[in-house]
Amino acid sequence: xxxxxxxxxxxxxxKVVQRLMKQERLVVTANxxxxxxxxxxxxxxxxxxxxxxxxxxATPNEKWLTDITEFQIPAGKVYLSPMIDCxxxxxxxxxxxxxxxxxxxxxxxxxxIETVANGGDRPVVHSDRxxxxxxxxxxxxxxxxxxxxxxxxKGCSPxxxxxxxxxxxxxxxxxxxxxxxxxxxxxxxxxxxxxIRWYNEKRIKISLGSLSPLEYRESLGFTA
Numbered sequence: 001x002x003x004x005x006x007x008x009x010x011x012x013x014x015k016v017v018q019r020l021m022k023q024e025r026l027v028v029t030a031n032x033x034x035x036x037x038x039x040x041x042x043x044x045x046x047x048x049x050x051x052x053x054x055x056x057x058a059t060p061n062e063k064w065l066t067d068i069t070e071f072q073i074p075a076g077k078v079y080l081s082p083m084i085d086c087x088x089x090x091x092x093x094x095x096x097x098x099x100x101x102x103x104x105x106x107x108x109x110x111x112x113i114e115t116v117a118n119g120g121d122r123p124v125v126h127s128d129r130x131x132x133x134x135x136x137x138x139x140x141x142x143x144x145x146x147x148x149x150x151x152x153x154k155g156c157s158p159x160x161x162x163x164x165x166x167x168x169x170x171x172x173x174x175x176x177x178x179x180x181x182x183x184x185x186x187x188x189x190x191x192x193x194x195x196i197r198w199y200n201e202k203r204i205k206i207s208l209g210s211l212s213p214l215e216y217r218e219s220l221g222f223t224a
Contacts, residue, residue: 050150051126055162057086060222061121064092064112065163067128068100069171071188073180078188080170081105081132082196083112083125084163089205090213091166091196096189105132106141113145126150128160170195 057063063086071078081104082094093111097104109125116123125147127133133151142149152159174195180188201214208216217223 046129047149047151049126049152049159050124050148051159053159053161055086060085060087060090060217061116061119061123062087064123064125065127065160066105066108066125066133067160067163067167068105068130068132069167070100071171071175071192073183073185073188075180075183075185075188078185078192079104080167080192081108082163082166083108084166085123085213086162088208088213088216089162089166090217091200094193094196096192098185100132102132102135102137106137109138109141113141113147116145122146122148124148124150126152126160128152128157129154170199 051063051065055063055065065084065086066082068079068081071080076098078096078098079100080094080096081100083092084090085092092115093108095104095108095111122145125142127150129151132138133149157164170192174191183191200212202212204210204212205216209219211219
């Protein structure tokens, strides 16, 4: 909040911001829910955990993270499959649907591959051990694009903590504070899609010098 005010040339101390937020009853909500899981056993050989909890990257398209998260609203379940760049947290590509199937993750991967198709970047793609990342369609796409697979240890969510962190921010900022009783699945999908575009383009991060991921790339001369 203080960084956002600073971008508007309003400079006040963090303590003042905290006091004003308290007076206006502006609080960050948190809510823990059951985590979606897609593990179906060791159905194929497991690649090495190349990321090994090192989520820092010196350049874009060095390390990508992916996972699936589930939303339960009164109208039904919705699933989000993103690809996140460790360099700045930019969501490279994403797909949103009502089924956590191969089409959901493959569509997202196709879009991510398209972003590096004309360059020489061959990022490491890190995931958990979910079945989606071990089915033939996913494996053939990774192989054909000459990407490098990496997988977390079994049942070890901290091995993909940066991706889990994105899900946590999304749900804390967008999902948990709102009542979705009158929202259709189609409307909810549009809302999540709009949030991710805002996250990439407008949501500032202190670690990026109070810039959004896209603003940060532009400041360094990179294009997304």
